[in-house]
Amino acid sequence: MLISVNWLPQAMEEQPRFRRVGILGYGQLGQFLVSQLLSHGPSVGLSLAFVWARRWEALEALPPALRLRELSELPSTGVDLVVEVAHPCVTQEHGEDILGHADLMLGSPTALADPVTEGRLRAAAARGGHTLYVPRGALWGCEDIARMDSAGTLQALKVTMTKAPGSFRAQGWLSPRVAAAVASGTRTVLYEGPLRPLCPLVPNNVNTMAAAAVAAPHLGFDGVTACLVADPSVPDCHIIDVEVTAVPEHGRSLTVTSTRRNPAEPGRVTGSATRHSFWSSVQACTGHGGCVKLC
Numbered sequence: 552m553l554i555s556v557n558w559l560p561q562a563m564e565e566q567p568r569f570r571r572v573g574i575l576g577y578g579q580l581g582q583f584l585v586s587q588l589l590s591h592g593p594s595v596g597l598s599l600a601f602v603w604a605r606r607w608e609a610l611e612a613l614p615p616a617l618r619l620r621e622l623s624e625l626p627s628t629g630v631d632l633v634v635e636v637a638h639p640c641v642t643q644e645h646g647e648d649i650l651g652h653a654d655l656m657l658g659s660p661t662a663l664a665d666p667v668t669e670g671r672l673r674a675a676a677a678r679g680g681h682t683l684y685v686p687r688g689a690l691w692g693c694e695d696i697a698r699m700d701s702a703g704t705l706q707a708l709k710v711t712m713t714k715a716p717g718s719f720r721a722q723g724w725l726s727p728r729v730a731a732a733v734a735s736g737t738r739t740v741l742y743e744g745p746l747r748p749l750c751p752l753v754p755n756n757v758n759t760m761a762a763a764a765v766a767a768p769h770l771g772f773d774g775v776t777a778c779l780v781a782d783p784s785v786p787d788c789h790i791i792d793v794e795v796t797a798v799p800e801h802g803r804s805l806t807v808t809s810t811r812r813n814p815a816e817p818g819r820v821t822g823s824a825t826r827h828s829f830w831s832s833v834q835a836c837t838g839h840g841g842c843v844k845l846c
Contacts, residue, residue: 569592569593569596569597569598570596570597570598570631570632570837571597571598571599571600571628571629571630571631571632572588572592572597572598572599572600572630572631572632572633572634572833573599573600573601573602573603573619573625573628573630573632573633573634573653574588574599574601574602574603574633574634574636575603575604575622575633575634575635575636575637575641576603576604576605576635576636576637576638576641576658577602577604577609577610577613578636578637579821579826580636580658580821580825580826580829581602581604581636581637583826583829583830584634584636584826584829584830584833585599585602585613587830587833588833595834597833597834599617600628600629600630600631601617601618601619601625601628601630602617602618602619603618603619603620603622604637605637605638605641607620622645622648622649625648625649625652625653626652630652630653631653631654631838632653632654632655632656632833632836633649633653633654633655633656634655634656634658634833634836635655635656635657635658635659636658636659636829637658637659638659638754638755639659639661639662639750639754640662641659642655642657642659642662642668642672643662643665643668646662646668646671646672646675646683647671647672647675650672650675650676650678650679650681650683651675651678651679651681652679652681653681654681654682654683654684654836654838655672655676655681655682655683655684656684656685656686656832656833656836656846657672657683657684657685657686658686658758658829659754659755659758660685660686660758660761660762660764660765661750661751661754661757661758661761662754663685663761663764663765663772664746664747664750664751664761664764664772665751672843673843676841676842676843677841677842678841679841680840680841681838681841682836682838682839682840682841682842682843682844683842683843683844684832684835684836684843684844684845684846685761685762685765685843685844685845685846686762686828686829686832686845686846687762687766687828687832687845687846688758688759688762688825688828688829689759689789689791689811689813689824689825689828690710690759690762690763690766690791690793691791691793691809691811692793692795692807692809693762693763693766693845694845695795695807696708696763696766696767696793696795697766697767697845699767699795699797700766700767700768700769700770703769703798704797704798704805705767705769705770705795705796705797705798706796706797706798706799706804707770707774707776707794707795707796708763708767708770708774708775708776708793708794708795708796709775709776709777709778709792709793709794710746710759710760710763710775710776710777710778710791710792710793710794711777711778711779711780711790711791711792711794712756712757712759712760712777712778712779712780712789712790712791713780713781713782713785713789713790713791713792714756714780714781714782714785714789714790714815715781715782715783715785715786715787715817716729716732716733716739716781716782716783717733717786717817718756718789718815718817719741719753719756719779719781720753720754720755720756721741721752721753721756722751722752722753722754723751723752724752725741725742725749725752725753728741729741729781732781733781733783736783737783738780738781738782738783738784739780739781739782740778740779740780741779741780741781742777742778742779743776743777743778743779744776744777745772745773745774745775745776745777746760746761746763746764746772746773746775746776746777747772747773749777749779750772753779756779757777757779759791760775760777762845763775763793765843765845766845786817787814787815787816787817788812788813788814788815789812789813789815790810790811790812790813791810791811791813792808792809792810792811793807793808793809793811794806794807794808795807795808813825832846
């Protein structure tokens with residue numbers, strides 16, 4: 552006797568599997584991504600697995616089931632993608648372990664300015680078969696830069712970031728220079744030179760520059776030129792100028808300059824448009840194997 556199975560209720564049919572996303576960090580950007588995942592995630596195949604923060608009390612408003620107290624509990628969550636939007640030290644300390652279990656989107660790519668950390672993360676991605684994603688953030692023309700670098704036609708890349716003095720979270724010798732810029736009330740060039748030594752001084756402010764170094768690996772953190780400007784006349788936006796110079800042909804070079812004005816609340820380190828760029832990047836992290844990939 553043949554038995555038809557068309558009568559099976561819809562609830563018993565195979566349900567689509569959502570890609571589970573964990574968020575590390577619950578500041579301005581982390582809260583935005585959590586909100587997006589809860590409200591729009593299911594429509595794009597994503598679900599929120601957990602949220603972790605360096606300060607446990609920051610998660611009090613979240614349902615207990617979404618709070619991850621210890622990163623050592625991460626393997627038991629069944630997470631597919633971990634998004635770090637906390638601080639580069641989190642990836643430096645835990646990135647290798649995370650890549651052993653899931654893909655990792657590095658919201659603080661300034662962590663890669665440390666060659667040891669970069670080497671360890673690349674090796675962990677290759678070893679575990681998971682992808683280390685670097686979001687473009689506020690970097691305009693990311694794909695074009697990467698294509699030129701891959702083709703060997705990129706000669707120079709300079710990124711200038713201009714923000715109000717109060718938007719910088721500086722450390723080390725750069726901190727008193729920022730304080731002087733605040734006190735003077737005048738436009739001040741805080742730094743101009745290779746990107747690598749700048750990253751540990753303002754790790755929360757120059758992630759766009761770090762993304763540029765990843766997009767142009769032949770230049771990298773030592774070859775990309777960084778310029779950081781404090782300007783009190785732009786209290787409500789972040790300005791990013793990207794200057795690209797191609798290898799000369801017949802004595803002449805292609806040059807491209809772009810300017811991005813990103814609205815930002817006074818004192819914020821992240822502009823409002825960058826939040827939506829991050830959300831787009833999260834959706835692009837679909838698993839690309841054991842490599843480093845811009846998204």
